[in-house]
Amino acid sequence: MSGKSDPSGTPARAPRPARALDSLRERLRDTFWFAPAVGLVGAFGLWLALSGVDTWIVAHLQEEGAYEELGDLLTFAGDARTIVTTVSAAMMTFIGVVFSISLVAVQMASGQLTPRVVRIFVRSRISKLTLTVFLATFAFSLLVLTSYEGGAEPDPRRVTSAPLLQSLLTLGMVGLSLLLFVAYVSSTLRLMQVGPVLEHLTRESLRALARQPGGAQEEPQPGPGTAKVVHRERAGVLRGVAVARLVRAARRHGVVLRLVPRIGDFVVPGTPVFSVHGGAAPPSSALRRTVSVGVERTPDQDPAFGLRQLSDIALRALSSSVNDPTTAVQCLDRIVQLLAVAVRLPLAPLHHRDRRGEVRLVQQVPGWTALVDLAFEEIRWCAAASPQVTRRLLAGLDDLLLLATEERKEPLRRHRALLVEAVERAVPEAAGRAFALRPDRQGIG
Structure with missing residues (x-):
């Protein structure tokens, strides 16, 4: 992969393995x-x-x-x-x-x-x-x-x-x-300024995507669950997990652990956090401090958080109190950049292996359809009456359709069709509809 580049223009790199002090470092940074x-x-x-x-x-x-x-x-x-x-x-x-x-x-x-x-x-x-x-x-x-x-x-x-x-x-x-x-x-x-903030969020999201180890769609799923491990710490947002410690604990006890919530989910005490497959649950001492819970999401192990922030900024820009479609167009520029990188990634459940190559930890990640919905669904609802945003959104969807494989084009086509229907309902004049539905990477330059 060292000689290739991703669609953003950044040279592709092998995913960096999680380090033992990553959780502490992220906590201190906050x-x-x-x-x-x-x-x-x-x-x-x-x-x-x-x-x-x-x-x-x-x-x-x-x-x-x-x-x-x-x-x-x-x-x-x-x-x-x-x-x-x-x-x-x-x-x-x-x-x-x-x-x-x-x-x-x-x-x-x-x-x-x-x-x-x-x-x-x-x-x-x-x-x-x-x-x-x-x-x-x-x-x-x-x-x-x-x-x-x-x-x-x-x-x-x-x-x-x-x-x-x-x-x-x-x-x-x-x-x-x-x-x-x-x-x-x-x-x-x-x-x-808006531009540097969006650039900062995009860089964080690209690093989070680069940390995701490549998965395979045909990876076998673990057998039926034999036990569950419930969350016993404080309630909060799941910010990350200590992968290396969980793999060692699962190998030591001869089981496979499956992380039930996704990174970014809100967990409360008493709800299952791990599903155990192939044996009894490891003791609580072996799983202590392997789950990081905080008051809000962080981008370190959460590749969808960047899209969430970009979408939030675009939605606020499209609100009637702000009415700043140019900022929404800038957000769409970065959203398309992130999806252009994600469209080449497997986005399958992560299977973390021990030294012998046996799967010990299975972790769910957002799929391609979930990322596309997160990126475009809410913005599409608010953008029908703004031709600058609809034109940029159509251009972005068309660009992604060129990059996506056939099995990943369906959610893009669905959002494009829904956007056309929304514009047809919001703009009664034929000339206005034709203008709003003309793809333009600058919106209205």
């Missing part, structure tokens, strides 16, 4: 406290290290009798003290500005697009890095102030320490903070 906490701890550790080095430098110069050089260093440290004091006083105001920009951006994106895009800001690396550096600079500058000894002009013969390297690092962190602030504002302004 938090906004981890990176700043690490930054504060790092700032404290760095201050301890540099404080020791500064103390050693002063002691070494005193032992060598280099009091003139030590006096010059103390003068520099005294001059830098004013800057450090100013930084410590102003940095909290700077942090407040960053938070204000973030909240305004999140509010605008949530109102104009969909609340589900808020996670883009929460997971933004530049936002977390900027806040981390700002907080670390503020904490480090306060710690540096405690290293200064009293008196306007300390005696080089009696001084025990001087924050020389600490002051230099503070100045460097201030410069880094200014550069990050410019990068942060640029990134935030970009994420407030």
